[in-house]
Amino acid sequence: MENYQWLPITPHDSPPLRFYGCFMPTTKQLLSSAEVARFTAHGFLRLDGVVPGELNEEALGAFAAGGLPAVPYGTPVPAAFPEGSLTRRLLELPSLAGALDSLVGPDPAVDHHFVHTRLPHEGSAQPLHADALIDVRADAFDVQLMYYPQEVTASMGGTLVVPGSHLRRTNESDTGRYQNLRGQTRLTCPAGTVLLLHHGIWHGGRRNDSDTVRHMYKIRFNPTVPQVRLWDTRDVDSPAVREELRRTFPWYEQATARLEIHNRILLWRSLTADPGFDIDHWATRITNRPAAHAAPRSTA
């Protein structure tokens, strides 16, 4: 079985993480089509250790001191986070800037942000949930950034994420009955790791059984442009795109897994403005209605 815990996504065309500390690229690193397809299938991307150590240290200090001031809903990024601020510098890291541009587009609005803190031995986990309200937009999605400024070990209760759950139509914590699902990701990660998640992903903060306070900083972004071909599309016809989109996950029921792929096809059609895109004929087969397009027959 594939270990979903360790599927780090690295920026397209860029030797990643080891560059920090000796060289920092300054241009945005857009995602590839295969990476956006992976986001479309998984509902999230994971960028391991992309935030440099000094920024992690600064963030930990700020989070321990009480977090960050609230931002009015819908504030543009430059107004929400002034030049030079901790969050602005985080968002300007080329790998993060490129990934966000690729998914939510340029100039997104900040929906809200918050520092989530799990205290040592606090005794409870969050119920499995999706944030906000049930959200079934077919041609737009919000992106949530989760930033972990410290190493997260198994006992620290890293975020539980259920790959491929983002297109399920459920409302907030109505999924709280599901304690564990095959293939779930119980996050452990190096310091400076960031997840970028579709708004519908099922997740929850796990119980912190360690002696260490754990912080996670979340920012939700609303798109302000159509989310169509925002990434580096040079590989859009690559077989890797279809490989990502036809991926199933161990918790999917046999029959529902087919519906998941069908629904990803529809999302990919929207993301690429390609109404004819299909995988294994799933969507084409069930919309083939010759009678609907045929000229009426004469009865004479």
Place this chain on the structure above:
Amino acid sequence: MTTTRQQVLVLYLDTSALDSKVVGWARYDGTGSARPTTGDSDEPPYETGVGALEDGWRLFQASPLVPPYPGAEHATSFLKHEFFFEKLVPR
């Protein structure tokens, strides 16, 4: 006097068949001796629903088979094949 308490096991299965594989699970313990919670294990307690029966769990509820709502045949939502089991244990 011996009293009993209920332990509940919820299994989510691959198909509507009780002998299909477990894809999700939850536990609740009325004895108070354990506090299972979200994200506390990666491996299911049994491979199939029948595996729970073989270990002494009693099935007391199964999801009905509900036709899709017209117009929403392709929508995905909750897991469909949910089975509730119990054990009554002395406390």
